[in-house]
Amino acid sequence: MAKGIYGHFHPDEHAFVDRAQEWIENASHHKVKRTDFLDPRQSFIVSTLINRNPDVQIRMDGGFPDAERRRAIIGPDYLDMTSEDMGLRVLSVESGDSKFQTLTHGDYMGAILALGMKRDKVGDIHVSPEGCHFVVAEEAADYLHLHLSQVHRVHVATEILPIDKLIASPVRLEEMTLSVASLRLDGVVSDVFRLSRAKVLVPIGAGKCKVNWKPEENPSVPLKEGDVVSLQGFGRFRVLEVEGTTKKGRMRIKIGKYA
Known part of the structure; x- marks a missing residue:
């Protein structure tokens, strides 16, 4: 790609810009790409690059309208994007321990990362007094379901749910x-x-x-x-x-x- 585009982005972002440009080039040659979860800045970069190519389109979804982290599907302009599976699942986490209600977003995120799971496979985390709903990539759901048994010394049980069962919590x-x-x-x-x-x-x-x-x-x-x-x-x-x-x-x- 033209190196001149790098001037619009931070040097730390250049590697991601290259990856995004590759996805877009492939989509212009009739290949469909479903990404991992993107943060808002990455979503902006991908959208900006796609706006330069009239033969490519994008759809993004994080499980609910106000999602911060979203997966993207990048494909040719003739593709019916509404029929594409975004690959989103909900990992529901529950526990009978009274300490469970004091667990924070950071506690849950730490437990996920401690399992060796990449942050890119996890979307928004919705914490409530009743439990926690993770939005996760479908390819990571089974692994997390099998291995996530403890969060900050609290024993938990998990269940995989379809994305329409997500209970979103407001940002606190x-x-x-x-x-x-x-x-x-x-x-x-x-x-x-x-x-x-x-x-x-x-x-x-x-x-x-x-x-x-x-x-x-x-x-x-x-x-x-x-x-x-x-x-x-x-x-x-x-x-x-x-x-x-x-x-x-x-x-x-x-x-x-x-x-």
């Missing part, structure tokens, strides 16, 4: 209001995660911080309402609102930390 955000000198990435990240500015500069410079799922190595980049920021090992948050300026010239912002 822990809201907090901050007074910051500016909307610089490093300043906001340090306040949200209660780290010194020096301690956040290192992971940002190492590409371990993402803004809207894109690696961001510039600590001075300004954030805006709606931005989703993640710091590897600490979690992620959304900038909910820029409320205004205080009498001392500082900015009041409302943050939502993902539970």
Whole structure:
């Protein structure tokens, strides 16, 4: 592919851009590709590249309308995409242990990764007091059903369900209001995660911080309402609102930390 397209993407994304371009080239030659789960940034990249090719189309689905992580089917423009199987299943997780209700999204994700399962095979995770529903790739469902027996020292039982049985849970955000000198990435990240500015500069410079799922190595980049920021090992948050300026010239912002 033309190397000039790389200028639109972060260097860490170039390998994925190459893969996506290969899928698109194959689709233009009548081959259908069903991807693993894509995060919003990857979905954007694939859609952007497909818009450059009128002979190819895409369908994306993550099991429910507001899904963050979605699988894609990429095929020639004449294909009836509605008849294509997206390969989505639900892994239902339950337990009779009272500690089960305290398990978090991170606990479930950690249990999955500890089994050697790739993150790409798992979609959104829906945690509720009654249990947890994972959206998973059908090719990974049996393995997870057989091997997922414990989550953070809590014994669990699993069941594979069709995707129409998914019980989606609303996104839970822990809201907090901050007074910051500016909307610089490093300043906001340090306040949200209660780290010194020096301690956040290192992971940002190492590409371990993402803004809207894109690696961001510039600590001075300004954030805006709606931005989703993640710091590897600490979690992620959304900038909910820029409320205004205080009498001392500082900015009041409302943050939502993902539970």
